[in-house]
Amino acid sequence: MPLELGNKIPEFSFFDSNHIQRNSKEFIGTKTLFAFFPGAFTDVCTAELCQLDSMINIFDDSDVKVVGISSDSP
Secondary structure, three states: OOOOOOOOOOOEEOOOOOOOEEEEEHHHOOEEEEEOOOOOOOOHHHHHHHHHOOHHHHHHOOOEEEEEEEOOOO
């Protein structure tokens, strides 16, 4: 089921870059873009994250947090 602007996301957990488990509930009340990608250092990862990086000023100006989540192990 695709999400649309304003939909609530399902609760999920993930590990951050410091190997600390985080939860999607932490981002309630913030504008957050969760970017899921299959694996670090893959072509998909590189292309997707480079595209997001090129738009980071737009996200910053709009107070949008960008959280990249990989299916890699922590």
